[in-house]
Amino acid sequence: MKLTKYLAAAAVTAAFIAAPASAATMGMADLSITGLIILNANNAPVTSGITIKTENRTGTAASNFNGVDGTGAGSGNIFSTTIGGTVDVKNRCAGPTCAAMPVGNYPGGVENNFSAHIPAPNGNYALGDMYIAGSAIGIGANGLTRADSSVMSPGNAGSANATIANSATSETTFVATTTLQARFALGFEAYVAAFVDAATGVNGSSLATISWALSLQEVIGNVSTTILNWSPSEINDGVASSQFDENSIKESSGTVLSNLVTLTTGRTYKLTINQASNSIASEVNAVPEPGSMVLVGLGLLALGAASRRSRKAAK
Numbered sequence: 535m536k537l538t539k540y541l542a543a544a545a546v547t548a549a550f551i552a553a554p555a556s557a558a559t560m561g562m563a564d565l566s567i568t569g570l571i572i573l574n575a576n577n578a579p580v581t582s583g584i585t586i587k588t589e590n591r592t593g594t595a596a597s598n599f600n601g602v603d604g605t606g607a608g609s610g611n612i613f614s615t616t617i618g619g620t621v622d623v624k625n626r627c628a629g630p631t632c633a634a635m636p637v638g639n640y641p642g643g644v645e646n647n648f649s650a651h652i653p654a655p656n657g658n659y660a661l662g663d664m665y666i667a668g669s670a671i672g673i674g675a676n677g678l679t680r681a682d683s684s685v686m687s688p689g690n691a692g693s694a695n696a697t698i699a700n701s702a703t704s705e706t707t708f709v710a711t712t713t714l715q716a717r718f719a720l721g722f723e724a725y726v727a728a729f730v731d732a733a734t735g736v737n738g739s740s741l742a743t744i745s746w747a748l749s750l751q752e753v754i755g756n757v758s759t760t761i762l763n764w765s766p767s768e769i770n771d772g773v774a775s776s777q778f779d780e781n782s783i784k785e786s787s788g789t790v791l792s793n794l795v796t797l798t799t800g801r802t803y804k805l806t807i808n809q810a811s812n813s814i815a816s817e818v819n820a821v822p823e824p825g826s827m828v829l830v831g832l833g834l835l836a837l838g839a840a841s842r843r844s845r846k847a848a849k
Contacts, residue, residue: 558655560684560729561813563742565769566648567677568721570670570807575715575794583714586617587802589670590701593621597628597660597681597694604628604660604694618669621698622646625680629692631657639684648678651725653783655684655815660692662811666700670805683815685738691816698809714797718748720766723787728775738817743772746809750795753802764792 572580594611597604604626612621625644627635636643638657640650646665660683668675681694728740746769750762768790773782797803 558684558686558729558731559738559740559775559815559817560652560655560727561682561740561742561815562652562725562727563679563681563744563772563811563813564648564651564723564725565679565744565746565809565811566723567675567746567809568723569719570675570721571719572671572716573719573791575717577717577719577791580714580716584671586669586671588615589617589619590615591619591621591666592699593623593664593666593697594699595623595626595662595664595679595696597626597662597683597692599629599658599660599692600690602628604632604662618667621664621666623664623696625661625663626694627659627661628694629657629659631659632661635659635661646678648680648723648725651727651785652682652684653727654729655686655731657684658686658690658692659684660694660813660815662694662696664696664698666698670700670807677809679744679809679811681742681811681813683740683813685815685817688737688817691814693812693814693816695810695812697811698807700807700809701805713799715794716797717794718762718764718792719789720746720748720769720792721789722746722766722769724769724771725783725785726771726773727783728773729781730775730777739774739776739814740816741772741774741812741814743812744810745770747807748792749806751804751806752798753804758804762792762795766790 574580591614596610606626607624610623610626612623614621639652640647663680665678677698679696679698681696683692683694685692724744726742726744728742730738730740747765749760751758751760768786771784773784775781
């Protein structure tokens with residue numbers, strides 16, 4: 535009778551161990567560029583003297599949840615050669631809660647929505663979105679990359695990325711006969727977050743990164759010389775978490791200025807801009823919590839005691 539009682543207790547312990555602990559992870563990487571203009575040495579906008587000859591833009595967005603790629607309207611990769619042309623890759627969502635996204639996670643809609651940010655996991659999904667519009671050099675230029683991933687239970691994994699490759703070759707001419715000392719001014723809004731549930735027993739990880747870089751080359755004949763490489767620290771950032779005390783959110787906005795460069799009358803300059811957002815949220819089966827480990831120990835002790843009593847009774 536005692537042996538039966540101990541075996542029953544051990545069975546309850548095993549069932550408790552087999553049930554996964556509640557878990558959740560999230561990664562969010564959102565970057566919105568609100569303008570890119572050229573200023574003179576007095577920080578006044580340069581409104582004449584620059585002529586854009588060509589502009590090539592490529593935008594990509596992708597997502598993946600448990601090995602299944604996300605879907606969206608149209609292609610996940612769009613290319614444009616129109617000066618100031620719009621490149622809008624419709625959001626790509628993967629995961630079982632995509633249908634509920636516009637209401638539960640992104641008030642106002644999912645498409646090209648930068649303003650809604652989720653402070654904690656809410657659903658099982660991965661979302662990638664991107665958008666470029668306006669001239670690469672001028673008020674009204676803007677670009678968006680968004681990559682969000684959320685996982686609410688063990689055994690799931692989601693990842694998303696959105697990238698912009700934006701380049702322009704500009705022939706620069708000046709009204710004045712002298713050269714111009716100039717710098718770039720960049721307006722931005724940035725948000726990155728990494729979250730792992732506080733519940734003990736979660737074995738997961740999350741990652742969110744954003745990046746933006748500008749390269750300016752002076753072209754003389756067949757020779758191109760880089761005169762500016764600019765990657766502002768404010769929008770080249772990331773966070774990662776694999777446990778509760780590493781969870782973090784970074785949110786910032788404003789305008790940053792590059793160093794001054796010399797633009798010479800009549801010369802051609804090639805401007806290349808790259809922007810990207812990436813996120814990962816994943817969980818494997820939860821490890822036993824400390825309380826579970828205590829129960830395991832008690833269960834083994836109970837079985838050991840029952841075995842000893844059984845042997846004594848047999849003697």
